Amino acid sequence: MTSPLCLSRRRSVAALTATAAALITPRLQAAEPPRRVLTSFSILADMAREVAPAELEVTALVGVDADAHVFEPRPHDSRRLAEAGLVVVNGLGFEGWIDRLVKASGYAGPVVVATQGVAPRKAAGGHSHGHSHGHRHDGPDPHAWQDVALAGRYVDNLAAGLSARWPSLAEVIQARALAYRQRLAALDASLRTQFSAVPADRRRVIPSHDAFGYFGAAYGVEFLSPRGWVTGSEPSAAAVARLIRQIRDQGVRAVFVENITDTRLMERIAKEGGAQVGGVLYSDALSAPGGPADSYVRMMEHNARTLLQAMTPR
Numbered sequence: 545m546t547s548p549l550c551l552s553r554r555r556s557v558a559a560l561t562a563t564a565a566a567l568i569t570p571r572l573q574a575a576e577p578p579r580r581v582l583t584s585f586s587i588l589a590d591m592a593r594e595v596a597p598a599e600l601e602v603t604a605l606v607g608v609d610a611d612a613h614v615f616e617p618r619p620h621d622s623r624r625l626a627e628a629g630l631v632v633v634n635g636l637g638f639e640g641w642i643d644r645l646v647k648a649s650g651y652a653g654p655v656v657v658a659t660q661g662v663a664p665r666k667a668a669g670g671h672s673h674g675h676s677h678g679h680r681h682d683g684p685d686p687h688a689w690q691d692v693a694l695a696g697r698y699v700d701n702l703a704a705g706l707s708a709r710w711p712s713l714a715e716v717i718q719a720r721a722l723a724y725r726q727r728l729a730a731l732d733a734s735l736r737t738q739f740s741a742v743p744a745d746r747r748r749v750i751p752s753h754d755a756f757g758y759f760g761a762a763y764g765v766e767f768l769s770p771r772g773w774v775t776g777s778e779p780s781a782a783a784v785a786r787l788i789r790q791i792r793d794q795g796v797r798a799v800f801v802e803n804i805t806d807t808r809l810m811e812r813i814a815k816e817g818g819a820q821v822g823g824v825l826y827s828d829a830l831s832a833p834g835g836p837a838d839s840y841v842r843m844m845e846h847n848a849r850t851l852l853q854a855m856t857p858r
């Protein structure tokens with residue numbers, strides 16, 4: 545005979561079993577994610593490697609010497625997202641393709657936005673350039689990493705995102721982030737000192753690509769937008785003439801090129817305007833390993849050296 549007491553005991557055993565299952569299931573779901581950090585582009589990958597301990601593998605969707613603005617994800621990239629433990633992006637509209645890619649991949653983990661908390665500058669308007677498809681010129685300027693002080697914010701966001709995802713590694717992540725922040729603070733101070741030693745009227749240059757607004761604001765360099773400049777197609781004779789006039793009128797010291805611009809045309813423009821071609825600046829991608837800009841710190845040092853050389857009379 546089954547007593548009511550027995551019944552209620554049986555029920556409570558069933559209830560206990562259900563409770564135990566409920567306790568176990570979330571624990572299984574909270575199992576440590578794959579130790580793979582997938583960043584959107586090479587500069588972010590380098591920063592993440594500085595912060596992440598060796599247990600975490602860090603890669604980039606858009607590699608060295610490649611343009612993240614016009615990146616077109618392929619099925620292979622979708623798989624990489626699906627297999628990632630954490631995804632890190634710049635934000636501020638830099639990766640116009642990321643939302644679609646996350647959705648297509650089925651990746652359900654967090655997406656760390658490295659610029660979270662950065663007060664964005666407005667993108668320079670009035671012209672377009674070779675890779676303007678990716679971000680709108682009336683939106684925020686996404687190139688915040690060009691100010692080393694703001695890169696400190698990237699490091700904070702990376703450290704917080706990585707620590708939350710891999711709590712067992714949090715201590716070493718925080719220690720590495722602190723050491724990296726100290727290096728960045730020293731670099732920032734050194735850049736400020738070097739540029740402030742140059743008379744202000746010499747700190748006026750024309751880049752081939754509107755990516756240096758944050759750099760200019762931080763270190764007191766005037767990066768003039770080439771007026772009416774369209775590099776997507778062959779610039780008109782009138783646009784070339786306007787640019788030459790601008791160089792003369794505004795006392796521009798140097799014109800800079802990137803791998804996306806026609807070097808011969810920029811050389812001619814510089815010569816006719818009485819400026820020089822100051823060299824190659826790296827804005828949106830690192831160089832290949834062993835190149836002049838194969839880490840974020842070396843990229844900023846290279847750009848500063850290149851700019852300072854062009855501003856200093858020989």
Ligand code: ZN
Pocket residue numbers: 613687753754755827828
């Ligand atoms: Zn850019």
